[in-house]
Amino acid sequence: MSRPSDHIDPGQAAPAEEVRGVRLGVVGWLRWAWRQITSMRTALILLLLLAIAAIPGSIVPQRSSDPNGVTQYFADNADLAPWLDRFQLFDVYTSAWFSAIYLLLFISLVGCVIPRAKHHWDALRGAPPATPQNLNRLPAHLSASMPGTSPAEVIAAAERILRRDRYRVRRYDTSERLTVSAERGYLRETGNLVFHVALVGVLIAVGFGGGFGFTGQRVVVEGQAFTNSLISYDTFSPGRFFSATDLTPFSITLDKFTTLYEERNVNAVGQPIDYTADVTTEVRGSDPIKQVIKVNDPLRIGGADVYLLGNGYAPAVTVRDPAGNVVYQEMVPFLPQDRNLTSVGVVKLPDGLSKQVGLIGFFYPTVSAGHSGAFFSMYPDLLDPLVTFNVYVGDLGLNDGVPRSVYALDTSKLTKLTGTKTDLPSLELRPGETAQLPNGMGSVSLDSVKRFASLDVHRDPTQGWVLAFALAAVAGLLTSLFIPRRRVWISARATSGGTVVEYAALARGDDPTLSEALTRIATAHGSDLGLVRE
Amino acid sequence: MNDTLSQFSVLSLYSAMAIYAIAFILFTFDLARGAGREANAAAASDSIVQATGDGSIATLTRVKPDAATQPRGRGRLARIAMAMTWLGFLFQLAATVLRGVAASRVPWANMYEFAMTGTLIITLVFLIVNLKWDLAFVGAFSTGLVLLLLGLAATRYYVEVVPLPPALQSYWLVIHVFVATLGTGFFALGFALSLTQLLQTRREYRAVESKPTRLGWLKRLPDSAQLENYAYRLIIIGFIFWTFTLIAGAVWAEKAWGRYWGWDTKEVWTFIIWTLYAGYIHARSTRGWRGTRSAVLAMVGFGAVMFNFTIVNIYFKGLHVYSGLK
Numbered sequence: 128m129s130r131p132s133d134h135i136d137p138g139q140a141a142p143a144e145e146v147r148g149v150r151l152g153v154v155g156w157l158r159w160a161w162r163q164i165t166s167m168r169t170a171l172i173l174l175l176l177l178a179i180a181a182i183p184g185s186i187v188p189q190r191s192s193d194p195n196g197v198t199q200y201f202a203d204n205a206d207l208a209p210w211l212d213r214f215q216l217f218d219v220y221t222s223a224w225f226s227a228i229y230l231l232l233f234i235s236l237v238g239c240v241i242p243r244a245k246h247h248w249d250a251l252r253g254a255p256p257a258t259p260q261n262l263n264r265l266p267a268h269l270s271a272s273m274p275g276t277s278p279a280e281v282i283a284a285a286e287r288i289l290r291r292d293r294y295r296v297r298r299y300d301t302s303e304r305l306t307v308s309a310e311r312g313y314l315r316e317t318g319n320l321v322f323h324v325a326l327v328g329v330l331i332a333v334g335f336g337g338g339f340g341f342t343g344q345r346v347v348v349e350g351q352a353f354t355n356s357l358i359s360y361d362t363f364s365p366g367r368f369f370s371a372t373d374l375t376p377f378s379i380t381l382d383k384f385t386t387l388y389e390e391r392n393v394n395a396v397g398q399p400i401d402y403t404a405d406v407t408t409e410v411r412g413s414d415p416i417k418q419v420i421k422v423n424d425p426l427r428i429g430g431a432d433v434y435l436l437g438n439g440y441a442p443a444v445t446v447r448d449p450a451g452n453v454v455y456q457e458m459v460p461f462l463p464q465d466r467n468l469t470s471v472g473v474v475k476l477p478d479g480l481s482k483q484v485g486l487i488g489f490f491y492p493t494v495s496a497g498h499s500g501a502f503f504s505m506y507p508d509l510l511d512p513l514v515t516f517n518v519y520v521g522d523l524g525l526n527d528g529v530p531r532s533v534y535a536l537d538t539s540k541l542t543k544l545t546g547t548k549t550d551l552p553s554l555e556l557r558p559g560e561t562a563q564l565p566n567g568m569g570s571v572s573l574d575s576v577k578r579f580a581s582l583d584v585h586r587d588p589t590q591g592w593v594l595a596f597a598l599a600a601v602a603g604l605l606t607s608l609f610i611p612r613r614r615v616w617i618s619a620r621a622t623s624g625g626t627v628v629e630y631a632a633l634a635r636g637d638d639p640t641l642s643e644a645l646t647r648i649a650t651a652h653g654s655d656l657g658l659v660r661e
Numbered sequence: 662m663n664d665t666l667s668q669f670s671v672l673s674l675y676s677a678m679a680i681y682a683i684a685f686i687l688f689t690f691d692l693a694r695g696a697g698r699e700a701n702a703a704a705a706s707d708s709i710v711q712a713t714g715d716g717s718i719a720t721l722t723r724v725k726p727d728a729a730t731q732p733r734g735r736g737r738l739a740r741i742a743m744a745m746t747w748l749g750f751l752f753q754l755a756a757t758v759l760r761g762v763a764a765s766r767v768p769w770a771n772m773y774e775f776a777m778t779g780t781l782i783i784t785l786v787f788l789i790v791n792l793k794w795d796l797a798f799v800g801a802f803s804t805g806l807v808l809l810l811l812g813l814a815a816t817r818y819y820v821e822v823v824p825l826p827p828a829l830q831s832y833w834l835v836i837h838v839f840v841a842t843l844g845t846g847f848f849a850l851g852f853a854l855s856l857t858q859l860l861q862t863r864r865e866y867r868a869v870e871s872k873p874t875r876l877g878w879l880k881r882l883p884d885s886a887q888l889e890n891y892a893y894r895l896i897i898i899g900f901i902f903w904t905f906t907l908i909a910g911a912v913w914a915e916k917a918w919g920r921y922w923g924w925d926t927k928e929v930w931t932f933i934i935w936t937l938y939a940g941y942i943h944a945r946s947t948r949g950w951r952g953t954r955s956a957v958l959a960m961v962g963f964g965a966v967m968f969n970f971t972i973v974n975i976y977f978k979g980l981h982v983y984s985g986l987k
Contacts, residue, residue, distance in 0.1 A: 168950075181932055185977060423913075
C-alpha cells in the first residue's frame with residue numbers, strides 16, 4: 128500500500144546495524160524478515176508476481192472451471208500433461224505457489240496496515256505540526272502585504288477561514304510572528320486503510336464462503352419434480368463445513384419449458400433468444416407458488432439460488448417385451464451436441480428382455496439428410512423431430528460395482544446390432560411411432576418429446592459479505608485517491624504600518640490542485656479582512 | 662429498415678475513419694514540427710511577480726506554479742487536427758448510435774461493436790482531457806490507435822446485427838461493459854503519456870550529457886515529471902472504472918452463471934490487469950520505482966488490456982465467448 132510521503136521505509140534504514148557485524152540472533156532475524164516482507168518493495172514485487180502467476184491458468188484448462196478441457200488436454204498431450212499436473216498447473220488458483228504469493232502479499236499488507244493505522248490514529252488525535260521557519264521553501268507559497276492591519280486580527284481571520292474549510296487548526300506563535308498551522312484530508316489515509324482492510328475482508332469471506340455452501344446440479348424434465356435433498360441431485364459438491372441438515376426442504380416442479388428462436392433475422396435464424404422455465408415451488412409448510420426461472424434471473428428459494436444453466440430434449444421412450452409388457456418407460460434427457468441441438472442419449476435395459484440391451488439414441492429436432500444420407504438437425508426447435516437408435520446387446524457392465532454415467536454406454540462388452548457397420552439399419556422413430564428390436568426381442572416406442580432444464584442450485588452464505596467488502600474497498604479507493612491531504616501554514620508578521628502575510632501549502636501524496644487551493648484560501652482571507660486588490 | 666440503418670452506420674464509420682486518418686497525419690506533422698523549434702514554453706516564467714499597491718492584497722510570488730496551468734501555445738496544425746478529431750468523433754458517434762438503433766440494444770454486444778464503442782470512448786476521453794490540459798501531442802497516438810482498432814474491427818470482426826443470446830439479456834451488459842470501455846479509454850491515454858514520458862526521460866538524459874538526440878521534437882512537450890503526473894491522474898480514474906468493472910462483472914456472473922468468480926479466462930485477465938495497475942499505483946510511492954519503472958508498468962498494463970480485448974477474446978476458451986465470430 129502506498130505510504131505517506133513522510134514515511135521512511137524501515138527496511139532500508141536498517142543496514143547500519145549489519146555493517147557493524149552485530150549478531151542478530153533469532154529475534155533479530157525475525158524482525159529483519161518482518162521488515163523485509165512488510166516493505167513496500169516486497170509488496171510491489173508480490174503484486175506483480177501475482178499478476179504473472181495468474182497467467183498460466185488462462186492458458187492451461189483448469190479443473191475448477193473446465194474439467195472436460197483438462198481431460199481433453201491429458202488425452203492430447205499425454206507426455207506433457209502429467210508434468211504440468213505435478214506443478215499444479217491444472218489447479219493454478221488453489222496451487223501451493225499461487226496461494227503462497229497471495230498469502231505473503233496479504234501478510235505484507237497486514238504488516239503494513241497495522242503500524243499505519245496506529246500512525247493515523249495518533250495523527251487524528253494530534254495537532255497539526257509546527258510551522259516551518261522558511262515558508263517560501265514549500266511547494267506552494269504566496270505572500271501579501273496588508274497595510275493598516277494588525278497581525279492579531281490577520282491571524283484570527285486566517286484561523287477562521289481555515290476552520291471554515293474544514294481544516295484542523297493550531298496556533299504556533301513566537302515573539303517575531305504569529306502563525307497558524309492547519310491540516311485537512313485525514314480521510315485520504317482513512318480511505319487508504321479502509322481499502323486495504325476491505326481487501327483482507329474479501330479474502331477471508333471468499334475463503335470461508337466455499338466452506339459453508341454447496342453447489343448441486345439436477346436435470347429436470349417437464350412434468351417432473353425435484354426435492355432439495357442429497358439423493359435427488361445428479362452431482363453435488365458440499366463445502367468443507369457443510370452438513371446435509373443445512374438443506375432446506377423445498378421442491379421445484381418444472382411445469383413447462385419454453386424456448387424462443389430467432390425466425391426473422393436471416394443472419395441469426397435459429398439463434399436462441401429466450402429460455403423460460405415455468406416452475407411450481409413449494410417450501411415445506413407453505414402453499415405452492417408458480418414462479419419463473421430465466422437465464423439472467425435465478426430463483427431464490429430456501430436460502431439457495433436456483434439457476435437455469437442448460438436445456439435440451441428428453442424423448443419419452445417406452446420399451447416392451449415380445450408379450451407387450453412394459454419393461455421401461457422414461458423420459459430420457461439427451462445431451463445437446465451442436466447449436467441445432469442434435470442430441471445424444473442412452474437407454475439401458477439390464478432386465479426384462481431376453482438379453483441385456485443398450486440403446487444409443489440420436490435426436491434431431493428438425494431432421495434433414497445430407498448428401499451421404501447421414502441425418503443432421505437443421506433447426507433447434509421441434510419442427511420435424513426424429514430419434515434414431517443403435518441397438519447393442521451383451522453386458523452393460525452394471526453389475527461390477529463401478530459407477531457408470533447415465534449419459535454414456537460402455538460398448539466394450541456389447542455387440543452392435545443396428546446402424547453403421549451392421550446388417551440392419553438404425554431404428555428410426557417419430558413421436559407416436561413404434562419400432563421392433565432385432566431378433567424379436569421386443570419393441571421401442573417414442574411416445575413424445577419433452578424438454579428438460581438443467582438447474583444449478585447454489586448456496587453461498589458469505590457472498591453478501593464479499594460484495595459488502597468489495598464495495599467498501601471501492602469507497603476506500605475513491606477517498607484515498609481523490610481526497611487531497613494538505614498542510615497549510617499562514618504566518619503574520621508586523622511591519623511598519625501593517626502586516627506581511629505568508630501562505631504556504633504542502634501536499635501529502637498526489638495533489639494536482641494544491642496551488643489553486645492556496646490561492647483560494649489567500650483570496651478568501653483577504654476578503655474576510657475586507658481588503659480588496661487594487 | 663434495420664438493414665438500412667446498419668448500412669448507414671458502416672458508412673458513417675468509414676467516414677469517421679477517413680477523418681481520423683487526416684487528423685492522424687496532421688498530429689504527426691505537428692509533432693515533427695517541434696523538432697526544428699526551440700521550446701517556447703520556457704518563455705513562461707516559473708515565477709510570476711506582480712506589483713503590490715497600498716491597502717490591497719496582492720499576490721507577490723508564486724513558487725513552482727502547477728505546470729498544468731502553464732500557457733503553452735497550440736500550433737495551427739494541432740488546432741486543425743483537434744477539430745478534425747472532433748468531427749471524426751461525431752461521425753463515429755452517429756455510426757455507433759445507428760448500430761444500436763438497428764439492433765434495438767446497446768451497441769457493445771460483440772467484438773465489432775465493442776471495438777466501435779471502445780474507440781469512441783478513447784477518442785472522447787482524449788477530447789475531454791484536452792479541454793482541461795493541452796495534450797494535443799497524444800493526438801497522433803490516440804487517433805492512430807483508434808484507426809488501427811477500427812480497421813481491425815471493420816475488416817476482421819464485422820458481424821451483422823443479431824439478437825442477444827439469453828445470457829447477455831441483462832442490464833448488467835449496459836453497466837459492466839460500458840464501464841470497462843471507460844476504463845480502457847483512460848488506460849489508453851495513460852499508456853500514450855507513459856510512452857512519451859519514457860522518451861522524454863531519455864531525451865532529458867541525453868541533454869544533460871550534451872549528447873545529440875533524435876528526440877528533439879519532444880522539447881516542446883511537458884517534461885517527464887509533468888508527463889508522469891498527467892499519466893497518473895488519468896490512470897487512477899481508469900483504475901476506479903476497472904475496479905468497478907470487476908465488481909459489476911462478479912455481480913452479473915453470480916446472476917447469470919451462479920457464481921461470482923470462477924477464474925474464467927476473461928476473469929483471469931481482468932484480474933491481471935487490475936493487479937498490474939494496482940502495482941503501478943504502488944510503484945509511484947516506492948523508492949526506485951517512480952519514473953521509468955512505473956511508466957513501464959503502465960504500458961504493460963495497457964498491453965494486457967489490448968491482449969485481453971483481442972487475443973483472449975478470440976483464441977482463449979472461456980465463458981465470455983461473445984465476439985460473435987465463428
